[in-house]
C-alpha cells in the first residue's frame with residue numbers, strides 16, 4: 451500500500467468514527483429538546499425534563515439555566531467530536547483531492563484549470579463561504595431570520611453550481627460537503643462554544659444570563675441539524691458517478707439536498723414535547739414526499755440526455771476491443787498500471803485478460819458509453835467512435851472468441 455493510500459484509509463476511518471459520534475450526539479440532543487416535558491413544579495429556570503431508558507436503567511435529565519453561583523464542578527462539553535470530524539475531513543480533502551497533482555480535483559473536460567489554481571479556489575471558497583454565511587447571520591439574520599435563511603439557501607445552491615463549473619464532478623460534490631462541514635464547524639467553535647462560555651461565566655459571577663446568546667446558539671445548532679442529511683449524502687456520493695459526473699450534477703445535488711433537509715424537517719416536526727406527537731400521517735407523509743423528491747432527482751435528472759448520440763452498425767471483433775482496452779484502459783486497470791497517478795488498479799478492476807474484460811463487460815458499457823465518464827477524466831483520450839465500438843461489442847453478447 452502506498453503512503454497516500456494508507457493516509458487515505460486511516461483518515462477515512464477516523465472521519466467516519468468521529469462523524470458518527472458528532473452527528474449521533476447532535477441528533478440525540480435535538481431529539482431530547484423536542485421531547486422535554488414542562489410541568490408546573492419545575493422551576494422558572496427549567497426548560498423541561500425527560501426520563502429515558504437505555505442500557506439497563508433510567509436516565510433523568512432536565513434542561514435548564516442555572517441560578518447564579520450554582521455552577522457544578524464538573525460539566526461535560528461536546529466539541530471534540532466535531533473538531534475531529536472536520537480535521538480528518540480536511541486531511542482527506544488534501545490527501546485525495548490535492549495530492550497527485552490534483553488529479554481528482556480537476557477534470558479538463560469540465561474546466562481546464564491548473565492544479566495550483568484549483569487548490570487555491572478550493573481553499574478560498576471554504577474560507578469565504580464561512581465568512582459570507584456568518585456575516586449574513588450576524589447582520590440580516592438578527593432582525594430578519596427568514597430573509598437570512600433564503601439568502602443562505604441561494605448562496606449554497608449558487609456554490610454548488612459554481613463548483614460544478616470548475617471542479618471535476620466528484621470534487622464539486624465533495625467541495626460542497628467540505629463547505630457545509632466547515633460552516634457547521636464554524637458554528638460550533640465561533641458561535642455555540644463562545645456563547646456557552648459566556649453562559650458559564652454568567653453563572654459563576656452571578657450576573658444575569660443573556661437569553662439572546664442561548665437562542666443564537668440554538669439557531670446555529672438547528673442549521674447544523676438540517677445540513678446533516680445533505681452532507682451525509684455527499685459523503686456517500688462518490689460511489690455514484692452516474693450522479694457526480696452527469697452534466698446536470700449540480701441540479702441533482704440541489705434536489706437531493708432539498709429532499710434530504712425536508713426529511714429532517716418532517717422528523718423534527720414530529721415531536722411536540724411532553725410525549726405528544728403529531729398524527730403519524732402528518733409527519734410521515736411529508737417525510738416520504740421529501741424522500742421521494744430526493745430519489746426522483748437522482749432517477750429522473752441523472753437520465754436526462756444520458757445516451758450519447760453516436761453509434762455504429764457493424765459488428766466489432768474481440769481483437770478490436772482488446773486493442774481499444776489495451777490503449778485506453780490498461781494504463782490504469784491493470785495488475786501493474788503504467789499511469790503516473792494510479793499505482794494500483796482503481797476500484798480493484800483489472801482488464802489484462804480476455805476473461806477479465808468479458809466479466810466486466812456490462813460495467814464497461816455503463817461507464818464508457820452510457821455515462822461516458824471512463825476513462826477517468828478521459829486521460830487516455832478515447833474517441834466517441836471507440837466508445838460506440840465497445841458498447842456494440844457488449845450489446846452483441848461480449849464474445850471473446
Ligand code: HEC
Pocket residue numbers: 691775778779780781782783789792796797799813814817818824825826829830832
Ligand atoms: C487514468 C486512469 C483510468 C483509466 C485510463 C481508466 N480508468 Fe476506469 N477507473 C479509474 C478510477 C480512478 C476509477 C474509480 C473511480 C470511479 O469509479 O470513478 C475507475 C473505475 C472504473 C469502473 C468502475 C469499477 C467498479 O467496480 O466500480 C469501470 C467499469 C471502469 N473504470 C472502466 C474503465 C474502462 C473500460 C476504461 C477504458 C476505456 C477505463 N476505465 C480507463 C481510472 C481509470
